[in-house]
Amino acid sequence: MPGGTIRAVIGLALSAACAARPAHPVPLAILVDSEAGTPARLPVVDGLSPHALVVPASAPDEPDRTSAPVSRARKAYAEGDFDTCRAELARVDVAGALAAGGRDGAARALAFDAACAWGGQAAATARQLAAQLASYGLAVPDAAIAPDIEAVLGEAIVAAGNARPHPVVVHGAAGARLGVDGRPASCTLPCTVDLVPGDHVLAVTADGLADAHRVVRVPDTTDVTLAQPPAAPPVAAAQWRARAAHGLPTTDAIGARLIAQLGRERRIAVLHPGDPLTGALIVDGALVASATTRRGDEAGLVRELAYDGGILARPAVWQRPWFWIAISGLALGAAGTVTLLLYHPHDTSLRL
Amino acid sequence: MTRLTPLWLLALGACADHRTVTLLFGPNDTTLTAGFSCRDDANVPLIERTHRGAMYTFQIVIDTLELGNTYPGCRGEELIAACSNGGCSSYSRYCVSVSIAQGDISSPAAILASLHAQIGHPELIASAPSSPIVVRAVATEQPCAELVPAGGSFPRLAPELAVGCAYSCPVVLDDFRGSLGMALDTLDDHCASQVAACTRFSL
Numbered sequence: 309m310p311g312g313t314i315r316a317v318i319g320l321a322l323s324a325a326c327a328a329r330p331a332h333p334v335p336l337a338i339l340v341d342s343e344a345g346t347p348a349r350l351p352v353v354d355g356l357s358p359h360a361l362v363v364p365a366s367a368p369d370e371p372d373r374t375s376a377p378v379s380r381a382r383k384a385y386a387e388g389d390f391d392t393c394r395a396e397l398a399r400v401d402v403a404g405a406l407a408a409g410g411r412d413g414a415a416r417a418l419a420f421d422a423a424c425a426w427g428g429q430a431a432a433t434a435r436q437l438a439a440q441l442a443s444y445g446l447a448v449p450d451a452a453i454a455p456d457i458e459a460v461l462g463e464a465i466v467a468a469g470n471a472r473p474h475p476v477v478v479h480g481a482a483g484a485r486l487g488v489d490g491r492p493a494s495c496t497l498p499c500t501v502d503l504v505p506g507d508h509v510l511a512v513t514a515d516g517l518a519d520a521h522r523v524v525r526v527p528d529t530t531d532v533t534l535a536q537p538p539a540a541p542p543v544a545a546a547q548w549r550a551r552a553a554h555g556l557p558t559t560d561a562i563g564a565r566l567i568a569q570l571g572r573e574r575r576i577a578v579l580h581p582g583d584p585l586t587g588a589l590i591v592d593g594a595l596v597a598s599a600t601t602r603r604g605d606e607a608g609l610v611r612e613l614a615y616d617g618g619i620l621a622r623p624a625v626w627q628r629p630w631f632w633i634a635i636s637g638l639a640l641g642a643a644g645t646v647t648l649l650l651y652h653p654h655d656t657s658l659r660l
Numbered sequence: 661m662t663r664l665t666p667l668w669l670l671a672l673g674a675c676a677d678h679r680t681v682t683l684l685f686g687p688n689d690t691t692l693t694a695g696f697s698c699r700d701d702a703n704v705p706l707i708e709r710t711h712r713g714a715m716y717t718f719q720i721v722i723d724t725l726e727l728g729n730t731y732p733g734c735r736g737e738e739l740i741a742a743c744s745n746g747g748c749s750s751y752s753r754y755c756v757s758v759s760i761a762q763g764d765i766s767s768p769a770a771i772l773a774s775l776h777a778q779i780g781h782p783e784l785i786a787s788a789p790s791s792p793i794v795v796r797a798v799a800t801e802q803p804c805a806e807l808v809p810a811g812g813s814f815p816r817l818a819p820e821l822a823v824g825c826a827y828s829c830p831v832v833l834d835d836f837r838g839s840l841g842m843a844l845d846t847l848d849d850h851c852a853s854q855v856a857a858c859t860r861f862s863l
Contacts, residue, residue: 654834655678658785658795660722660754660776 333357334619336610337573341558341580351607355620358610361571366546374405374413381420382451385427393424406444406490407511407521414490415446419453419461426457435460442468443506443526444489473502474527476510480534484514497534512536515547516565544569559588561595568593575619577610589613682839683722683784683795685772685826692768695844695858696799696824698851706823706852707765710801716760718799718823720775721807722784723814724751727792727830734829736845736854739794739861742830750814751793754784755804788833797842798859799824817859825858 338350339361350358377396384393400417422437434457441448442464477500478486485493488501489509495501497512503526510532511521517536524532539547548566552558559567559578567576568590576590583603587610589596597616601609615622625631686693698706710718725748732742742748756779764770784795801821808815826842833840846854 656785656788656833656836657678657680657783658683658724658788658833658840659680659781659783660683660779 334614335359335573335575336614336619337361337571337576338610339363339567339571339576339578341578349606351610353607353611353614353620356610356614358577361573361576363548363570364541364545366549367540367542370408372410372413374400374410374417378413378416378420381417381424385420385424386452388427390424390428394421394428397421397424402440403509403521403523406509407487407519409487409490409492411444411446411490412449414444415441416449416451418444418446419449419451422461423453423457426454426460435464438464439468440507441465443504443508445491446489468504468506471504471506473504474530475500476503476508476524476526476529477531478510478512478534479532480512480520481514481517481536484512484517484534484536486534487511487513510534515539515551515562516544516569518543539566539569541570541572559590559595559598564588564590564595565593575617577613579606579609585609587613589617589619591617591619681788681833681836682781683797683828684839684841685775685797686768687841687843689839690769690772692771693826693841693843694846694849694851695826695842695855696771697849698824698844698846698855699849700852701850703850706855707799709823710799711762714762716762716765717757718801719755719757719804719807720779721798721800721802721804721817722754723796723798724753724785725749725794725796726751726789727794729791731792731832732830736857736861739827739830743861748794750809751789752785753807753809753814754782755807756782757804785833790832790834792830792832794827794830795840795842796825796827796858796861798822800859819856819859822855822859825855827858827861 334356336356336358337360338358350360352358377399381393381396384390384396397417397420400413402414402417405414405417418437418441422434422441425431425437426434438457438461441461445468448458448461448465478497480486480497482497484497486495486497486499486501487493488503488511490511493513501510505526507523507525509521509523511519512534513519514536516539518539520534520536522532522534544566548558548563548570551563551566557563559580567578574592578588578590580586584600585603585605586598586600588598596618597613599609599612599616601612611620614620682689685696696707700706707716707718710716725743727742728747728749730742730747732738758775758778760771760774764774798817800817800823802818806815807817826844828840828842831840844851844854844858
């Protein structure tokens with residue numbers, strides 16, 4: 309056999325033993341689900357271009373925008389400066405405070421607002437604010453207000469308690485948790501709540517979506533839809549961390565969506581350090597693969613995830629090293645057997 | 661290299677050294693051993709027993725005896741001793757009927773030419789064993805049909821029907837070079853008893 313042909317045959321055999329690789333390395337973000345947060349060393353896998361993904365800082369808690377104006381309004385009320393009192397309380401977003409669960413602050417704001425309106429001879433406004441406090445289901449705060457306005461507030465609360473509730477159907481993102489008037493979530497969307505006449509704050513929260521709230525008036529409103537935009541990365545990070553803090557899986561379907569949102573990456577491999585080492589692959593916000601391997605074999609784990617998730621083409625059987633090892637072993641055994649059966653150093657015949 | 665190893669082994673297997681050893685009825689290819697010219701006590705050549713009309717008709721039986729682990733010398737008593745304890749076994753047998761014209765019977769060269777003209781140069785052993793062997797040729801009146809091996813058993817030759825016999829020295833054919841000659845251990849042509857003993861040998 310000519311030397312060129314032998315080289316060609318050997319070259320083909322060697323190339324057959326190599327797995328197909330993409331034309332360009334595929335970018336893959338690596339997120340280590342641990343205290344450290346970032347991998348000490350990125351795994352090296354043919355066909356992949358890994359880079360570390362750092363979880364962004366969680367969005368800070370909403371600042372308290374109620375206490376300070378209420379304190380100043382209380383002081384102005386005590387001094388008889390009702391205009392200043394109401395001006396301060398106008399800064400308070402009562403609906404926002406209720407949506408965030410701040411029922412005490414909202415109650416104080418509405419009570420002082422009603423007291424200042426009453427003191428400023430705006431009785432109708434005072435009664436309207438009292439009715440609002442009552443429809444929200446708030447209690448009269450333990451604060452120094454005039455007995456007459458306290459009586460007005462009490463009458464409004466009694467009236468609200470005697471009113472007949474009306475059903476309101478709430479739509480929105482399926483599974484979003486609905487809270488009414490700052491109370492803890494009572495149902496998941498879509499759902500129907502019974503509300504007494506008056507104003508109410510409907511607030512919804514859902515993993516992967518920004519919080520949203522809306523003030524509705526009952527019985528004018530019987531059907532309402534609350535839209536929620538996608539959560540920004542810091543919000544998604546906070547939601548992901550909160551799930552982990554509650555012991556929920558970090559890479560289930562919801563966790564995967566949150567990771568995709570917080571990372572803003574198409575392909576993310578999440579590694580859970582430990583023994584064994586486990587991992588998950590998230591592509592376009594969906595969990596597409598999970599795998600387990602021995603501790604320390606990050607590259608092997610990422611490779612398996614990439615194969616299972618379709619990022620890399622898993623090599624055909626004949627492209628894997630063990631296949632050729634097995635074939636060589638079988639061929640060697642067969643050749644040895646044939647040789648033992650047929651090979652004679654001197655094969656001699658006898659003729660007449 | 662690992663992937664090519666089986667190919668090398670196959671190639672090695674294909675490169676076995678194949679040789680052929682030629683068996684002679686005498687010391688060379690034109691001479692007939694005295695074992696086929698023996699006379700009886702009445703001084704009559706044993707071959708005369710096969711004389712029918714103008715032809716001498718008899719069977720040539722060529723046995724290959726495998727000696728196993730022993731490698732005795734050429735002398736008859738050494739072979740008898742080596743095979744006395746069942747250390748020898750028949751390896752192959754070739755039997756053919758031949759007829760020699762009356763005019764050729766007194767010429768060894770003519771007899772050999774006639775033999776080869778009738779039977780050619782048949783292959784007696786396709787692949788020799790690695791142990792020592794002895795090849796024995798017997799001229800006999802016994803028909804081949806009685807001597808066909810069956811079930812691994814080789815029927816005995818009848819000494820009283822033998823009219824000639826010769827045997828080779830023990831050899832390992834794989835190590836042997838040249839042609840393998842046969843002879844009968846006798847000092848004159850009154851060797852009927854040696855023919856009978858040669859025929860009886862080992863079987």
